[in-house]
Structures are given as structure tokens and as C-alpha cells.
Amino acid sequence: MMKLVLASGSPRRKELLSQLGFLKTDKDTPFEFDILAADIDESHQQGESAEEFVQRLAQEKALAGLALYGNDKQAIVLGSDTIVVQGETILGKPTDAANAAEILASLSGKRHQVMTAVALTDGTKTISRLVITQVQFCELTEADILAYIATGEPMDKAGAYGIQGLGGNFVEAIDGSYSAVVGLPLVETRALLCEMQVL
Numbered sequence: 691m692m693k694l695v696l697a698s699g700s701p702r703r704k705e706l707l708s709q710l711g712f713l714k715t716d717k718d719t720p721f722e723f724d725i726l727a728a729d730i731d732e733s734h735q736q737g738e739s740a741e742e743f744v745q746r747l748a749q750e751k752a753l754a755g756l757a758l759y760g761n762d763k764q765a766i767v768l769g770s771d772t773i774v775v776q777g778e779t780i781l782g783k784p785t786d787a788a789n790a791a792e793i794l795a796s797l798s799g800k801r802h803q804v805m806t807a808v809a810l811t812d813g814t815k816t817i818s819r820l821v822i823t824q825v826q827f828c829e830l831t832e833a834d835i836l837a838y839i840a841t842g843e844p845m846d847k848a849g850a851y852g853i854q855g856l857g858g859n860f861v862e863a864i865d866g867s868y869s870a871v872v873g874l875p876l877v878e879t880r881a882l883l884c885e886m887q888v889l
């Protein structure tokens with residue numbers, strides 16, 4: 691049987707993917723997936739646009755996951771990547787608290803884009819989607835930023851915030867996909883899973 695594999699160490703992606711299993715039409719076969727963390731080099735290449743970058747990383751995670759899982763075993767592997775884009779700048783996860791403060795100050799009172807790419811591969815065919823969401827932040831004071839960093843929440847998240855957590859306090863408006871901002875766009879991932887006949 692074809693096994694679905696989530697190539698991600700993100701607990702949010704695990705939760706969102708589980709959520710998709712509840713809409714499975716064939717109730718006789720349960721929706722199950724294995725999880726493995728595919729470690730890839732996430733550095734940006736010169737001349738690469740933000741859109742190209744995030745899609746390449748999602749595909750590389752899926753392909754690295756497939757290689758780790760064992761190319762001989764029948765598997766469909768899902769990889770995903772999320773970045774925050776502010777003007778010309780691509781913001782990934784903060785390197786430390788000072789960098790988190792810099793990132794949050796740059797998002798204060800402005801609109802940025804969250805780009806999430808998701809890729810599915812079975813080794814023969816790789817399909818993917820890119821979802822871009824606009825997020826408007828309220829003005830943040832220095833005290834807001836310091837208090838937020840002290841919670842520890844920003845450190846493992848692109849753009850140094852989590853919309854699903856305390857970071858939601860700073861989100862004035864969102865135009866696009868909420869689940870994509872959290873890390874896995876539900877509608878688009880469901881479409882990909884249907885295309886690969888997993889759902």
C-alpha cells in the first residue's frame with residue numbers, strides 16, 4: 691500500500707495534515723501517515739525570487755524525505771515551507787532574540803506577505819502549490835516586542851511570530867489563507883492529496 695509521509699518536524703503541520711484525514715471519502719481505509727524530519731540546506735540562492743525559493747525548499751524537503759524513507763518503499767511524501775516577505779527582504783526563522791526583535795520591528799505597522807509552498811512526490815511525479823497571504827501588523831512598541839520575545843514563541847517561526855498563538859494579538863488583518871500562514875494550506879493540500887489519490 692502507498693504510504694503517506696509527512697517530511698516535517700513542525701507540530702503545526704502534523705496537526706493540519708491530521709485535520710485533512712477527517713474528510714476522507716473511503717472510510718474503510720484509515721488516514722494515517724508517517725513522519726520524518728528531512729533536514730535540507732535552507733539557504734537562499736542568489737538571483738532566486740522569494741516564490742522560487744519557497745517552492746524549491748518545499749520540493750527539496752519532499753524529495754529528501756522520500757530518499758530518507760527509502761526509495762524502494764512505496765510512499766507519497768509531503769514537504770512544505772513557509773517564509774515571510776517584507777518588501778525585498780525574505781524573513782525566515784530568527785537566529786536569536788536580537789534578530790527576532792529586528793524582524794518584529796520591521797513588521798510593525800506594515801503589511802507583509804506569507805508564502806507557503808507545499809509539494810507532494812512519489813518519486814515519479816512531483817506536484818506543488820504556492821499560497822501567498824497578505825498580513826497587516828499593528829504598530830508594535832518596543833515593550834510589546836520584548837514581552838513577546840520573552841514568551842519564546844517567535845524563535846521557531848518564520849517572521850518571528852505565530853498567528854495561531856500570542857502573535858495573533860498583532861495581526862490587524864489577513865487576506866488569504868489562515869492555515870497557510872500557520873504552515874500548511876488546507877484547501878490546496880487537500881487538492882494535491884486528491885490529485886495523488888491519497889484522499
Ligand SMILES: Cc1cn([C@H]2C[C@H](O)[C@@H](COP(=O)(O)OP(=O)(O)OP(=O)(O)O)O2)c(=O)[nH]c1=O
Binds near residue numbers: 700
Ligand atoms: C508566519 C508563521 C509561521 N509559522 C511557522 C510555520 C513553520 O513551521 C515555520 C517556518 O519554518 P519552515 O522552515 O517552513 O518549517 P519548520 O522548520 O518549522 O518545519 P519543517 O521544515 O520540518 O517542515 O514557521 C507559524 O507557526 N505561524 C505563523 O504565523
